[in-house]
Amino acid sequence: MNVITVFVFVLCVATGTTAGTCIFGHDHRYPWDMKKDNPVDRSEMQKLAKALHFKFWHNNKGWDLLVADEESMCNINGICCEITEDGTNRVSEVKLERNNLKGFIPDTFYKLSNAKIVEFHLNYVENFPANLDQMPLLQQAKFGRNPICGNLPNWKFGPQLTKINCNFCCLSGSFPDDLFVNKPNLEESYWDGNAFNGSLPSSINNLTGLTKVSFNLNSFTGKIPDKLCSLPLLHDCRIGSDTDFDPYDTSPGSPERKWLFDKNGKAIWKGNLFECPIPKNCEVGICSANASTPHSPINCH
Numbered sequence: 001m002n003v004i005t006v007f008v009f010v011l012c013v014a015t016g017t018t019a020g021t022c023i024f025g026h027d028h029r030y031p032w033d034m035k036k037d038n039p040v041d042r043s044e045m046q047k048l049a050k051a052l053h054f055k056f057w058h059n060n061k062g063w064d065l066l067v068a069d070e071e072s073m074c075n076i077n078g079i080c081c082e083i084t085e086d087g088t089n090r091v092s093e094v095k096l097e098r099n100n101l102k103g104f105i106p107d108t109f110y111k112l113s114n115a116k117i118v119e120f121h122l123n124y125v126e127n128f129p130a131n132l133d134q135m136p137l138l139q140q141a142k143f144g145r146n147p148i149c150g151n152l153p154n155w156k157f158g159p160q161l162t163k164i165n166c167n168f169c170c171l172s173g174s175f176p177d178d179l180f181v182n183k184p185n186l187e188e189s190y191w192d193g194n195a196f197n198g199s200l201p202s203s204i205n206n207l208t209g210l211t212k213v214s215f216n217l218n219s220f221t222g223k224i225p226d227k228l229c230s231l232p233l234l235h236d237c238r239i240g241s242d243t244d245f246d247p248y249d250t251s252p253g254s255p256e257r258k259w260l261f262d263k264n265g266k267a268i269w270k271g272n273l274f275e276c277p278i279p280k281n282c283e284v285g286i287c288s289a290n291a292s293t294p295h296s297p298i299n300c301h
Helices: 039-051 063-067 202-206 280-284
Strands: 079-084 089-095 117-119 140-142 149-151 163-165 170-174 188-190 195-198 212-214 236-238
Touching (some): 039 063, 039 089
Parallel strands (some): 140 163, 188 212
Antiparallel strands (some): 079 089
């Protein structure tokens, strides 16, 4: 698949401020022409709006006009766009976190082939988009605090991936080792608050660019990868055996409790219990109970 060449139109003034919060491209403050919207991207944005019931979103400015074919997809809340070499508008970022999205992301979402960031954190989304790892430029994918249950797909993202997470979802089963293979640029990966079992992925030993990781509040067993706790850039590490959700219960109304606990208040996780011995670098390093916040002591048997 050919990588799309883009011209990034820099909208900066003398003070150095940039347009909006977009990392790639620009938001609705740039004068976008609807006639130049890429037809595939536009169709996918319309499908997404309908599938996730945009009329009930907290901030749905412009989405009704998009669905009615009266506005550019780049002029609506939560979307950043770039202009490609041929003058076409392409979606570069989808940022819809904390917006009361409910339902299932359409299976064709992966056709947003120029998207680099997708953020659905803290909603009521119930699935990962199919073929998410086929988005060739994707760098960040954040799905935390959504009722996405079942097994984690065996994704094979490209080496450009920098952030991937779904903490406090309701995932279960083993954690696929392939997720961390050939990921030299991965910086952040949060998976606490699920029901994963089996071993931690051994491929995490090779993530020399990793700065933040969490696997606590799960049901992992097996050995801790020997290099995990001494990764050179790691400064936020929680892999221990703690089980208390209260320190993480920070969302208004605590919506996650509906999918993380049964009717009797029992969590979906048991707490990690690893095979002894614990690597010495995990007992005293950045992943130790005293270094992690909240505290996450590592137990073994």
